[in-house]
Amino acid sequence: MAKPVVPEAARRRRRSTKQGVVLSERLIVETALRLLGHHGDTGLTVRRLGAALGADPSTLYRYFRGTDDLILAIADELIGQAIQGWRATGAWQADLRDLGLRLHSAYLAHPQAAVLAASRITGRPNEAATIEAFLGVLRTAGFPPAEAVRMYRALVDLSLAFAALDSATLALPPAAHRADREMWRDTYGRLTADTHPHIAAVAGPLVACLEGSAYPLTLDLFLVSAAARLPTLGARDTTTSSDRIADR
Structure with missing residues (x-):
């Protein structure tokens, strides 16, 4: 059976590490992000x-069950950075x-x-807050x-799919x-x-289209479609009684 992770308040080191810092879950996540960026x-x-x-590497298991648990914390940190101040x-x-x-x-x-985190479900506070934010906007609309x-x-999968794709491109070695x-x-x-009349006709824009990400345009197209779809849903009131009470 896996060793239970000690709660943050109980696992904080009383002594500093060799580098004079006190370990915390946040410090470990920030350091892991830096290592990923370098290596x-x-x-x-x-x-x-x-x-x-x-x-000592074994100390890290007081904070995380293993590297997979750490990756979930990293994913939640990225989500938290996204929603901060929104x-x-x-x-x-x-x-x-x-x-x-x-x-x-x-x-x-x-x-x-x-590349490691975009497909993961964290079950952590920042993810929950982001889901709440998206659903709040959509229900209010x-x-x-x-x-x-x-x-x-659809919107979150679209955003994360482009994040993974664009990140994989950025993570390539410069030569590749x-x-x-x-x-x-x-x-x-x-x-x-x-041989290729349509490609030849748009050769300039086609060559240039690799600059930047296609995500902003795709996001705008999604939102236009959502706006067009919304009026068609007005006649189909699928809210429950509890939803109507909560909305008052």
Whole structure:
């Protein structure tokens, strides 16, 4: 049976590590993010993390059950960075766009970590707060409960899918990144109208389209679709009695 993780308040070290710091869950997560940024996913080992913290690696098991538990904490930290300081304005499309862009940007700020964490469910406070924020915007906009959940799932999956894709690109070694772009430019920028008339007709924009992420445009298209969908849901009031009471 796995050794239970000691609560944060009870596991705090009374003595400093070799580097003069007191261990905490947050410090371990921040150090793990730094290691991932420097070494990629292969750099996140208990031994290397212990060395970076100046602590015996076994001490880390007082905070996390293992590296997978640590990855969940890292994912929740990225989500927390995304939602920090966010406030709803009441303009539901703008609020959803802001939440989506924040989520995408937070993961892209730590691309090596994002590749590991974007697909995970943390069950931790920041994730719960973010779900509450998305659902709050959607329900306030007038989406019935079941539809609000579907829209939430679609929007978050869209945001995290692009976060994982864009992060994987950013995490590539510089040489591989350059090679991919050169391959795109040299292949699709030189096809002729004789063989590929549509590609040749848009060669300039097509070559340039790799600059930046397609996520903002895709997010805007999603929100336009959501706005068009909302009026069609008005006649289908699927709220329960308890929902109506809670909304008053």
